[in-house]
Amino acid sequence: MNELKPRIHDEDTGLDYILVGDYYIPAIELPEDDDRPIGKWGRMHQAYLEETNPLLLNHLILTGRLHTYLADLNEQAQERYRIIVQQVMEAEGVTEDLKRRSQWEWIKAMNSIANRAEEVIKSEMINA
Known part of the structure; x- marks a missing residue:
């Protein structure tokens, strides 16, 4: 039987995977330079995405852009x-x-x- 590699890279998604037991788990790290809060508006939009667009939410999580996306949205919503x-x-x-x-x-x-x-704000930015 073939020996499984401890780490692989998927060219299609650009993600690295680590072997844990018999399964490959995505090697995801949060960006360390973005310590902005996601705030009230970011949390509301995340809940909206969980209900209405889980594919986009999962994509943002897997690419490591969720926090930045929600922090940007929160800042724009606060200013608006x-x-x-x-x-x-x-x-x-x-x-x-x-x-x-x-x-x-x-x-x-x-x-x-x-x-x-x-x-x-809810109608224009959060639930859109």
Whole structure:
């Protein structure tokens, strides 16, 4: 019987495999230079991928790009969220003056703005 090699390389996928017992397991390492957090938006998008597109999720995991992909998406979503909140605050006249005059009105307005901005981000970036 043929002796199995302890390590092989698949040219089609570009992945290396290590022999563990009788099975070859992909030799996957996380990139060490990317220590950015994936954050709330990245975790939400990962859950969306798990439900709707597991093939893409597995591809990102196997190629070692999942963390970078989710961290990039999280940063873009945070910036987009900030811009949306700022624009809606200006459009609806929610200012620091309102905050000084009536804190409860300001809190209600900001909660409404935050909820709407989150829904926009979910529909545009997370569930897309």
